[in-house]
Amino acid sequence: MIKIHQPLDGQDWLLREIKKSDLRLLEYGRMYRKYRKLMELSYQDHKNHKKVYLVAEVKRKIAGQIIIDRRVLKDQTKSDGVSRAYLYSFRVFPPFRRRGLGTAMLNFCLRYLKEKNFLYAAIACEKKNPLALKLYLRLGFKIFKEEDLPWEFEDEEGKKHTVSEPEWVLEKTL
Ligand SMILES: CC(C)(COP(=O)(O)OP(=O)(O)OC[C@H]1O[C@@H](n2cnc3c(N)ncnc32)[C@H](O)[C@@H]1OP(=O)(O)O)[C@@H](O)C(=O)NCCC(=O)NCCS
Numbered sequence: 403m404i405k406i407h408q409p410l411d412g413q414d415w416l417l418r419e420i421k422k423s424d425l426r427l428l429e430y431g432r433m434y435r436k437y438r439k440l441m442e443l444s445y446q447d448h449k450n451h452k453k454v455y456l457v458a459e460v461k462r463k464i465a466g467q468i469i470i471d472r473r474v475l476k477d478q479t480k481s482d483g484v485s486r487a488y489l490y491s492f493r494v495f496p497p498f499r500r501r502g503l504g505t506a507m508l509n510f511c512l513r514y515l516k517e518k519n520f521l522y523a524a525i526a527c528e529k530k531n532p533l534a535l536k537l538y539l540r541l542g543f544k545i546f547k548e549e550d551l552p553w554e555f556e557d558e559e560g561k562k563h564t565v566s567e568p569e570w571v572l573e574k575t576l
Pocket of ligand 1: 504
């Protein structure tokens with residue numbers, strides 16, 4: 403059971419495993435609603451120990467999420483089930499940004515993976531997201547490839563979307 407408490411900006415925050423009742427709150431109103439089905443699938447994968455789906459809380463309010471994928475992925479440079487794991491679906495909701503929460507969440511994941519004997523953590527970052535890239539570089543991630551593979555998802559109304567955004571893929575030695 404993962405649950406950590408740490409002071410942040412003088413306030414208490416915690417990072418804990420997801421529970422089912424978090425799913426709607428993690429949509430943050432309309433902001434992430436389109437990912438409802440993906441989030442439900444990740445929740446199932448968490449229950450089946452294929453992923454670690456973590457939720458951050460500040461003053462008992464849900465403030466963000468991050469998912470650790472440690473399955474054997476088709477792209478084993480991201481996650482190979484043994485030495486590499488992939489961090490994704492990382493977000494801090496707007497009122498909680500720029501206070502160090504994102505950094506603390508990533509640092510937790512890096513420590514967690516190291517304790518589980520993983521050797522590398524990988525993360526992808528859209529090229530049009532320089533602020534996230536800066537954060538990853540500051541934490542010691544290094545770009546090792548770029549990718550432009552379109553991916554598809556179905557929104558909460560069953561409408562299909564294709565996302566085609568060039569990305570950097572980064573890794574950090576743990
Ligand atoms: C990217 C994201 C997760 C970062 O979360 P965050 O909680 O704002 O991250 P942090 O506060 O740890 O760091 C962000 C910046 O705030 C700065 N910061 C940290 N603590 C701070 C504080 N107390 N006061 C002011 N700034 C602070 C950090 O230095 C960092 O700046 P830098 O990267 O230029 O050095 C968040 O902006 C987000 O959810 N964005 C939308 C979704 C997204 O882009 N996800 C990433 C997909 S690749």
